[in-house]
Amino acid sequence: MDFLNAIIVLFNFTVIPALAYGSQLALGAIFVTLIYAVLRFANFATGDMMSFGTMFAVILTYYFQSLGFGLGVLPTALLTIPFAILMMILYMLIIDKFVFSYYRIKKSPPVQFAMVSVGVMFVTQALIRIIIGPSDRRFLDGEKFIIKATEFKEMTGLAEGITLKSTQAITIIVTLIVVSIMFWFLNKTKTGTSMRAYSDNEDLALLSGIDPKRVVLITWVIAGILATIGGVLYGLDKSYRPFVYFNNMLPIFAAAIVGGIGNPFGAFLGGYVIAFAEIFVTYAYKRFISYLLPEHLEPDSLLQLLSTDYKFAVSFSILVIVLLIRPSGIFKGKVI
Amino acid sequence: MRNYKNVIAAYSIMIFLIILVGIFQSWSIALTILNYCLISAVMTIGANIQWGYAGLINFGIMGYTALGGLAVVLVSVEPVKKAWQVGGLNILACIWIIVAIIFVVKFILNRFDKSKLRNYSVASVILGGIILLRVTAAPGIEAIESVDPAKTGFLGGMGLPVLFSWIFGALLAGGLAFVIGKIALGLRADYLAIATLLIAEIIVSIIKHEEWLARGVKNVIGLKRPAPYEIDLQTSEWFINLVTKFNSSKLNLINSISDKQEALNQMVIDASSVYVKLCFTGLFLTVVIILLIVTQKALYSPWGRKMRAIRDNEEAASAMGKNIVKEHLLIFILGSAIVGLAGAMMVTNDGLFTPGSYRPMRYTFVIWVMVIVGGTGNNFGAILGGFVVWFLWVEAAPIALFLINLFTSHLPETNAVRVHLIESAPYFRFLVIGIGLLLIMRYRPQGIIPEKIIKQ
Numbered sequence A: 001m002d003f004l005n006a007i008i009v010l011f012n013f014t015v016i017p018a019l020a021y022g023s024q025l026a027l028g029a030i031f032v033t034l035i036y037a038v039l040r041f042a043n044f045a046t047g048d049m050m051s052f053g054t055m056f057a058v059i060l061t062y063y064f065q066s067l068g069f070g071l072g073v074l075p076t077a078l079l080t081i082p083f084a085i086l087m088m089i090l091y092m093l094i095i096d097k098f099v100f101s102y103y104r105i106k107k108s109p110p111v112q113f114a115m116v117s118v119g120v121m122f123v124t125q126a127l128i129r130i131i132i133g134p135s136d137r138r139f140l141d142g143e144k145f146i147i148k149a150t151e152f153k154e155m156t157g158l159a160e161g162i163t164l165k166s167t168q169a170i171t172i173i174v175t176l177i178v179v180s181i182m183f184w185f186l187n188k189t190k191t192g193t194s195m196r197a198y199s200d201n202e203d204l205a206l207l208s209g210i211d212p213k214r215v216v217l218i219t220w221v222i223a224g225i226l227a228t229i230g231g232v233l234y235g236l237d238k239s240y241r242p243f244v245y246f247n248n249m250l251p252i253f254a255a256a257i258v259g260g261i262g263n264p265f266g267a268f269l270g271g272y273v274i275a276f277a278e279i280f281v282t283y284a285y286k287r288f289i290s291y292l293l294p295e296h297l298e299p300d301s302l303l304q305l306l307s308t309d310y311k312f313a314v315s316f317s318i319l320v321i322v323l324l325i326r327p328s329g330i331f332k333g334k335v336i
Numbered sequence B: 001m002r003n004y005k006n007v008i009a010a011y012s013i014m015i016f017l018i019i020l021v022g023i024f025q026s027w028s029i030a031l032t033i034l035n036y037c038l039i040s041a042v043m044t045i046g047a048n049i050q051w052g053y054a055g056l057i058n059f060g061i062m063g064y065t066a067l068g069g070l071a072v073v074l075v076s077v078e079p080v081k082k083a084w085q086v087g088g089l090n091i092l093a094c095i096w097i098i099v100a101i102i103f104v105v106k107f108i109l110n111r112f113d114k115s116k117l118r119n120y121s122v123a124s125v126i127l128g129g130i131i132l133l134r135v136t137a138a139p140g141i142e143a144i145e146s147v148d149p150a151k152t153g154f155l156g157g158m159g160l161p162v163l164f165s166w167i168f169g170a171l172l173a174g175g176l177a178f179v180i181g182k183i184a185l186g187l188r189a190d191y192l193a194i195a196t197l198l199i200a201e202i203i204v205s206i207i208k209h210e211e212w213l214a215r216g217v218k219n220v221i222g223l224k225r226p227a228p229y230e231i232d233l234q235t236s237e238w239f240i241n242l243v244t245k246f247n248s249s250k251l252n253l254i255n256s257i258s259d260k261q262e263a264l265n266q267m268v269i270d271a272s273s274v275y276v277k278l279c280f281t282g283l284f285l286t287v288v289i290i291l292l293i294v295t296q297k298a299l300y301s302p303w304g305r306k307m308r309a310i311r312d313n314e315e316a317a318s319a320m321g322k323n324i325v326k327e328h329l330l331i332f333i334l335g336s337a338i339v340g341l342a343g344a345m346m347v348t349n350d351g352l353f354t355p356g357s358y359r360p361m362r363y364t365f366v367i368w369v370m371v372i373v374g375g376t377g378n379n380f381g382a383i384l385g386g387f388v389v390w391f392l393w394v395e396a397a398p399i400a401l402f403l404i405n406l407f408t409s410h411l412p413e414t415n416a417v418r419v420h421l422i423e424s425a426p427y428f429r430f431l432v433i434g435i436g437l438l439l440i441m442r443y444r445p446q447g448i449i450p451e452k453i454i455k456q
Helices: A003-039 A046-067 A077-106 A110-132 A149-156 A166-188 A190-200 A202-207 A212-237 A242-258 A264-282 A286-292 A308-325 B002-024 B027-054 B061-076 B081-111 B116-145 B163-184 B189-209 B230-235 B237-246 B248-253 B257-299 B302-312 B314-319 B324-350 B360-374 B379-407 B416-423 B425-443
Strands: A145-147
Touching: A003 A046, A003 A166, A003 A190, A003 A212, A003 A242, A003 A264, A003 A286, A046 A077, A046 A110, A046 A212, A046 A242, A077 A110, A077 A212, A077 B425, A110 A242, A110 B189, A110 B360, A110 B425, A145 A149, A145 A166, A166 A190, A166 A212, A166 A264, A190 A202, A190 A212, A202 A212, A212 A242, A242 A264, A242 A308, A242 B189, A264 A308, A308 B163, A308 B189, B002 B027, B002 B379, B027 B061, B027 B257, B027 B302, B027 B324, B027 B360, B027 B379, B061 B163, B061 B189, B061 B324, B061 B360, B081 B116, B163 B189, B163 B324, B189 B360, B230 B237, B230 B257, B237 B248, B237 B257, B248 B257, B257 B302, B257 B324, B257 B379, B302 B314, B302 B324, B314 B324, B360 B379, B360 B425, B379 B416, B379 B425, B416 B425
Parallel strands: none
Antiparallel strands: none
């Protein structure tokens, strides 16, 4: 019976990774939901757009490293994010100008938009693979850990340690900053209000003199910021592999829908819901339980609800359940 | 009449291109491409039924394809008796538990009114059932997977001829579509797309990780074939005689007997692979033609008109007394069954089942591009789309390589840009497909061969 150790095991292996992963999903989910609310389509190029932004960060990181620039203990990639965001926004605006704007003016049905975004997905994926290739790349430098398990054990004298990777801390902090600035922007500024008005009722917004072009432009700018930061944080935490980003699109969609598509705050929380569910369901509780139970009752099996192979399947099942019971999501969707 | 000319012209160009590949690369490659074109055509017929006839957006094509492939393993592989002895009972028990869970849930849902208590009891029944399942299945699965893991380690199939698996694959996919349709068809178009995409991903991950079922990522190789094997052909008298007859003029030019024998051997090897592929082509062509006739008849039947009416205006069709939910479910099942059939055909053609290779890019989105490019709502168009897009998908890399070499020929061999571009030649297929899709969506949204409505 060792309550403290049990809590620390749980914290180390589930809560911290889930918070970091959830933040990455949350940024992507807000991106999806914003595009859905303002431009009114499900963007199937989400994952690849995130990958595209990250690609610039990776290339610039290598470039800066060769020049000898750096942030010391922090990863160089943080320095490259603003440039990567600029490139990303430029790419998105080009895509919007040549692809999406035509369908927006024609007021095409959302299905057609979705198919067009599939086309964009193919093109983006091709560009990424042609520019940087499909291989696995690590671009993390600087200090790797904030707290190491051994140090923590020495410090507290407990049997279990907490490991906090610097990428996890950076992910959580950056996400909180970005998301709070974005919510402040959406709720308090005039431009943000006009975006919400446009999302709620397009015709009424046009009547009251809101410039649709400006709203669309700002949406893409915010989308570019979210996509790039989300992508870079994920790449720092795991590694940059273009293919993985495409797969990440699926839990991101799940997060956006679970939170109520079109609702940024819902998407934000949806990211954490999905991340915590994935990790809690696939975590093996053997060590956690063995601290709580007397020694002779120690369990033999891993006490895992599902094997980690089914990580994605968990989030998709949650999505299916939410769609069945409450299609508008946990928080009512379609209000930005 | 002009429409038919379009169709004939488009198909002639396509066949001409495949013949060009035969002349410039090799006949074996050309036939491989043709076979895959035919398989893609079956998939596009399935997707077109759903999208073109009824306007249902199904991004779960990958799942049904994988299920069709699974059917080939389940039907054609010989049963592994030892695995059945050690773990069969547990698996059978699990199936009964699943059936019991479904019945109990159904009973609760029918018997009691909507309330919080009912929701909680349904959830607890499902959760309890899953735990029971895991407890029952775990020892059985472990035992099965430890039976000669390098070769089997799974239950095996029924040991029937492989052609049965095509029907079984269609049934399996249709059955799954029934379940998914019941769950997801009420959703709005883009929600449906996302939901089906994710459900397909779940199916593939189950097939990948349940090794007792079909060896998962360890793959099943050496599946049965409906066509003769190359090795058998190469040693059979009649086949060698046939090849000699065909190539007699070439062989007569060679004087020395040993050279002649060598040339003949090479010819027999080449001819055997072509012959096998031709057998497959014949089978696939039969399937495509049967499907084409049936779907074409269906499209212009009262049923087809009803489907188009529902697609174009749901409310109006509903007001005319058409049962939209039922019709959508039916068409979802039909389309998915055809995709399942295509999945089974593909695995039969390859002779191996590799669950790890099922990716949404290749098996969902490329198929969708085929349908959109070819022409939604028109079966001839959908099939043509399958041909064109598959052809581009395969031939984009060699063409890109040729163009890169052409445009960078003034650069030295070791130039970094040139080397990089040549290395990334395979990825130009994504670019070609993506730009093709965007152009078609923009300038010819109805596809190469548009839908044709016959006024009756």
